[in-house]
Amino acid sequence: MQRDTMDAQEEKPMNSPDECEAVRQKEEPKDERRRRLLRQFGLVCLATSGHFALGATLPWPSPALSSMAEDNSTLLGTEISLTPAQMDMTGSLVSLGSLAGAWAAGWMVSVLGRRRSLQVISVPYLLGWLCNALSPNAPVLLTARFVLGLACGATTVAASSYIMELADVSVRGMMSTMPTLGIVLGSLYTVWMGYVFPWHYLALVCAVPPTLLLVVTFVLPDSPSFLVVRGRRQTAMAILKGLRGEYADVEAEVLELERRNASSSSSKGSAGWKSLLKADVLKRIGVMVMLFLFQQMCGNYVFMIQTARVLAAAGAPWDPDAATVVVAGVRVAGTVVAFFLLDRVGRRHCLGASHAINASALVVLGVYVHLRENAAPDDDTYVRLNWVPLLCVVVIMFILNVGAHPVPFILATEYFPTNIRAQASSICFSSGTAFAFLALQLYTPMQTTLTQAGLYWFYASVSALSVAFTFAFVHETKGRAVG
Numbered sequence: 001m002q003r004d005t006m007d008a009q010e011e012k013p014m015n016s017p018d019e020c021e022a023v024r025q026k027e028e029p030k031d032e033r034r035r036r037l038l039r040q041f042g043l044v045c046l047a048t049s050g051h052f053a054l055g056a057t058l059p060w061p062s063p064a065l066s067s068m069a070e071d072n073s074t075l076l077g078t079e080i081s082l083t084p085a086q087m088d089m090t091g092s093l094v095s096l097g098s099l100a101g102a103w104a105a106g107w108m109v110s111v112l113g114r115r116r117s118l119q120v121i122s123v124p125y126l127l128g129w130l131c132n133a134l135s136p137n138a139p140v141l142l143t144a145r146f147v148l149g150l151a152c153g154a155t156t157v158a159a160s161s162y163i164m165e166l167a168d169v170s171v172r173g174m175m176s177t178m179p180t181l182g183i184v185l186g187s188l189y190t191v192w193m194g195y196v197f198p199w200h201y202l203a204l205v206c207a208v209p210p211t212l213l214l215v216v217t218f219v220l221p222d223s224p225s226f227l228v229v230r231g232r233r234q235t236a237m238a239i240l241k242g243l244r245g246e247y248a249d250v251e252a253e254v255l256e257l258e259r260r261n262a263s264s265s266s267s268k269g270s271a272g273w274k275s276l277l278k279a280d281v282l283k284r285i286g287v288m289v290m291l292f293l294f295q296q297m298c299g300n301y302v303f304m305i306q307t308a309r310v311l312a313a314a315g316a317p318w319d320p321d322a323a324t325v326v327v328a329g330v331r332v333a334g335t336v337v338a339f340f341l342l343d344r345v346g347r348r349h350c351l352g353a354s355h356a357i358n359a360s361a362l363v364v365l366g367v368y369v370h371l372r373e374n375a376a377p378d379d380d381t382y383v384r385l386n387w388v389p390l391l392c393v394v395v396i397m398f399i400l401n402v403g404a405h406p407v408p409f410i411l412a413t414e415y416f417p418t419n420i421r422a423q424a425s426s427i428c429f430s431s432g433t434a435f436a437f438l439a440l441q442l443y444t445p446m447q448t449t450l451t452q453a454g455l456y457w458f459y460a461s462v463s464a465l466s467v468a469f470t471f472a473f474v475h476e477t478k479g480r481a482v483g
Helices: 019-027 030-047 049-057 061-070 084-112 114-133 138-166 169-176 178-194 199-206 208-216 224-229 233-244 250-260 270-275 279-297 300-305 307-314 320-345 347-373 387-404 406-414 418-441 443-473
Strands: none
Touching (some): 030 169, 030 178, 061 199, 084 114, 084 138, 084 418, 114 199, 114 208, 138 178, 138 224, 138 418, 169 178, 169 320, 169 406, 178 320, 224 233, 224 418, 279 406, 300 307, 300 320, 307 387, 307 443, 320 387, 320 406, 347 387, 347 406, 347 443, 387 406, 418 443
């Protein structure tokens, strides 16, 4: 199987779950370890401000277009009138920009480093929101959304790599769920602020998270993994000493990083791109692309973004605004559960269980919709059971955020050593963005072709296929040093 043919270096004793922290765990007092991990968690929370800014960007069209329908006057005294196609573009242009941003970040992160890249990324965020707020017409508004998409795509590469490289091996899964939580909380921030502010002032309010990102980057340390690859060994060791504590064998960790990245070039950012052509790296990228395909074609983004439409089509009586808030809250709960499970049961098991439960809930939802649509006109059974689709959607959004949503993002950084992590993850994240765009664009055509119930069963079959794929080809990274 694929997971048995991964880089032979990962089968060395150095990669056992306990080896990387064996020295520390023999002597480090529990209180000292707790305080050190809390400091580490604090740094990760600060770095997550990038994903918070990303999350704040995505749902802006929902409250903004409603506000614009009531008053489309701009801060410059003009009026903006968007066609239906342009309304769709306020969301799709962010996805398009994310594709380009992720690819550009693959080069930028490998040359400038993770922390400095986050500083650079804050600039298009701020420019995008400023142009968004001051837009005098539709073309400027849509251009601003594309610029914001560039920043979002770059954030997925830079911030995800940075967070993973800061964390201890034993808590890396927990720390790596923080970006997902940041996105969810950022989305809630925009939705809530949209109740208070009109669309142009909402854009200014959304500029607060990237401003915070720019400020915290001057507090965050550089990525020690990146410093080792760039030949700045002593600086890396000093930062690692602060992250791992006085009881850790920092020298051994640096030696392991150097061994795993021995083929990298400290002076040429293109070295990582050339390394992507190796057979084992291409296999890993192929696995990750498939995971992102399953992540999106199992209904993940459709249920996340089209919640109100899904519930309405299924016959559940639910206010659209309330549905958005409830689903966001359920996603937060699922992410919190993932925070505690990923380092206990592993990435593969969370991913497999998530897709298995999702498939079951989708089958039930499809059966309910099919029976309701074909029921006799005087049969009120399914009216009395209209809580079933709501329960199914809640289960789906909860369980997807336990495994199917966060795990591909985590593995896309853990699967690759530092010298190719930025480039390889940029390809993986770009594929995920493309599949998300495709899934959203195909929602209505597939619903028309397959029927509503058939669409849910299609999503269920994708999740079922993902379960088999996960246990056949996905390599477990829990407790392993990734370089």
